[in-house]
Amino acid sequence: MAEGSNAIKQRNERYNKYVDTVTPKTSIPKALFHSFAVGGTTCVIGQGIGDIIMLISPAMSKDMVANITSMILVTVAILFTGLGFFDVIARQGGAGSFLPITGFANAMASASMEFKTEGLIFGTSVKLFSVVGPVVVNGIVWSSLAGLINLWILGMY
Amino acid sequence: MAVLQTIGTYATVFATGGTLCAIAELLIVRTKLTPARILVIFLIAGIILEGIGVYDTIFKVCQAGISVPIVGFGASLAKGSIDMARSVGFVGAFAGGLVRTAYGVGVAVVMSYIVTLVFSPRAK
Numbered sequence: 001m002a003e004g005s006n007a008i009k010q011r012n013e014r015y016n017k018y019v020d021t022v023t024p025k026t027s028i029p030k031a032l033f034h035s036f037a038v039g040g041t042t043c044v045i046g047q048g049i050g051d052i053i054m055l056i057s058p059a060m061s062k063d064m065v066a067n068i069t070s071m072i073l074v075t076v077a078i079l080f081t082g083l084g085f086f087d088v089i090a091r092q093g094g095a096g097s098f099l100p101i102t103g104f105a106n107a108m109a110s111a112s113m114e115f116k117t118e119g120l121i122f123g124t125s126v127k128l129f130s131v132v133g134p135v136v137v138n139g140i141v142w143s144s145l146a147g148l149i150n151l152w153i154l155g156m157y
Numbered sequence: 158m159a160v161l162q163t164i165g166t167y168a169t170v171f172a173t174g175g176t177l178c179a180i181a182e183l184l185i186v187r188t189k190l191t192p193a194r195i196l197v198i199f200l201i202a203g204i205i206l207e208g209i210g211v212y213d214t215i216f217k218v219c220q221a222g223i224s225v226p227i228v229g230f231g232a233s234l235a236k237g238s239i240d241m242a243r244s245v246g247f248v249g250a251f252a253g254g255l256v257r258t259a260y261g262v263g264v265a266v267v268m269s270y271i272v273t274l275v276f277s278p279r280a281k
Contacts, residue, residue: 039179047222075268099199
């Protein structure tokens with residue numbers, strides 16, 4: 001009995017060593033640098049779009065400039081997803097490509113495209129929020145709570 | 158002077174946006190957190206920052222560096238909810254976040270649908 005469990009232990013150790021050798025080693029500093037560069041660049045592009053809109057129509061409110069900026073970023077990211085460019089960026093960028101709002105748009109578009117074969121209603125329409133659902137649901141729940149807390153508790157003071 | 162100021166702003170935007178993404182990347186490689194969980198963590202961080210009223214101060218310095226990452230989406234949801242709760246009463250808290258972020262989410266849904274109709278998924 002004891003011998004049997006020992007053999008299993010040895011086998012597991014061998015297996016773990018094998019898994020370690022075949023798992024691709026990602027260099028952490030390199031991955032961090034790529035995320036930093038891709039994420040930073042995306043934010044700079046967003047800033048640039050906002051600045052250009054403000055130059056074109058200086059009368060526009062700050063909120064509207066922010067809205068249009070995110071609409072442009074989202075549209076470009078989704079077009080890039082459709083054309084297949086986004087995958088190239090995402091492979092290098094890691095978190096730099098999914099943390100900005102462009103990553104949110106990409107997750108939505110790629111889920112929608114992936115299930116096109118199952119039909120527009122049961123494929124695309126059902127799966128559209130399958131990746132970004134957690135973000136939308138948690139966003140609505142916790143922001144509603146923030147609004148209520150602000151009104152009922154912070155509003156007293 | 159104005160040129161220097163613009164360069165400074167863009168450098169700050171690049172640095173903050175990049176740092177946030179590098180933190181997210183570090184969470185991926187060092188912990189077992191999945192991208193979806195990390196997105197939710199950053200989103201809730203944005204809601205909290207807006208809820209306690211410090212987001213505006215950070216935004217004045219970092220600008221797109223904090224508003225383009227998902228943190229800005231959370232802050233925008235919370236700001237909408239708070240503003241509407243204060244203007245129309247507690248029912249506004251449930252609508253405000255959606256109203257404020259509807260521009261981005263709306264265009265994302267419509268564009269995703271159109272892109273799906275136009276393009277076919279490619280092999281990975």
